[in-house]
Amino acid sequence: MYSDKIHEVWLVTGSQHLYGPKTLEQVAANSQQIAQSLDNSPAISVRVVFKAVVKTPSEILQICREANNAENCIGLICWMHTFSPAKMWIGGLQTLTKPFLHLHTQFNREIPWDAIDMDFMNLNQAAHGDREFGFIGTRLELRRKVVVGHWQDAEVLRQVDVWCRAALTHNEMQTTKVARFGDNMRDVAVTEGNKVSAQITFGYSVYGYGVGDLVKVVNEMSDGDVDSLVSRYMDEYKVAGHLKETREYSQIREAARIELGMRTFLEDGGFTAFTTTFEDLNGLTQLPGLACQRLMNDGYGFGAEGDWKTAALVRAMKIMSGGMKGGTSFMEDYTYHLPENGTDMVLGAHMLEVCPSISTQTPKLEIHPLGIGGKADPVRLVFDAAAGAALNATVVDLGKRYRMLINEVDGVVPEKRLPNLPVAQALWIPRPNLKVSAASWIYGGGAHHTVFSQAVTTEHLQDYCEIAGIECCVIDKNTDVASFKEKLRYNHLFYSLL
């Protein structure tokens, strides 16, 4: 669904006419080689296309206008092989609406000690040319990523790819549509927010539907399609014997009908993210659990209780991590483990809707009463999340602006079995520990709903926030509460002055 060889970043090399045609030909040939190398690299997940050596203000303006209008172009990589006086860049950079990465590299890896002469010096000028370019970016207060190092280094490729994934996500979010089946869970504050502001900042748009609109489509699904989906469930999951008996089997069929209806509704409307709410199920016989889990596993964004911000963020992080190892899921900090030995842990789960992508187990298909909501017992997949490094992220609506909070965590395997837990779960130790993590998260206004990902890294999200222009606060192994609070205060002041 996401491995992307359609979208492009354009390598644009800055220079000037001062050096004469021969040097400029060399600049173009070298740029071509770098672009080709990035494009061929399996480490870079989008196309990299060499576009031009720009030498005048009008050439720079023209390439920026072209980038703005090119549907497949998700951003620019700019590099000054030689010096390129940056007053020439003002018009173009002020016009550019796509994100850009400043690749501070040099064509020649090493100084040829015996052979170095003024020709070499005049060609390999990035050391000062890129600083001139950097100045004008800062002078214009432009958001961008600066990556430093030789263009063949693995670490450079990694950083470039992280940014490409953020740019790709930003690009995708401009046309993303979120469907809301029902409204927010009543009186919940953090799942509310301003949808117009969100669209202006992130690009995605949110469409509300009555649950009846969905029920109508669910009821139109054919019995034959329902039966074949049920038999796929039976093949893909561990299904207890008694579930094949009549009463439970009819509920599995009902879950399949809901999945088919939701899928059809979302596909027909061009939606790639959605929300449900258990307070509003009119006409749906059970809270959609299995359907949400399977749709998330296929790359859809999901938020429970009407949480459209988290639904959009799940979708964003699914795109960001396309083809990468590890899963991404809607998540909720559910309950704590606070042993006397101090290794405090969080058990993350939800009523039903955790994405099986975060597990390496074959999920068990189960039916249990919900306990709240007063509907038929919903069908769900039950599994344990895989252990290892992960993170939780949330987007907070602060009224006038948005803040992303990220907490790096270490997923762990429970020491004991949880035979009576009827939902999928993830267990983690937050970095640096629960005390610092939770206090910082709470001071930052972070939601109880998050996106849990074993694939997306802090750097992906930082790059994405930089492109979207929102605050990004990280809680990691180095965080202490006092400094974190101070950072929130300084950031508040900074964003108030913008």
Ligand code: MN
């Ligand atoms: Mn919830």
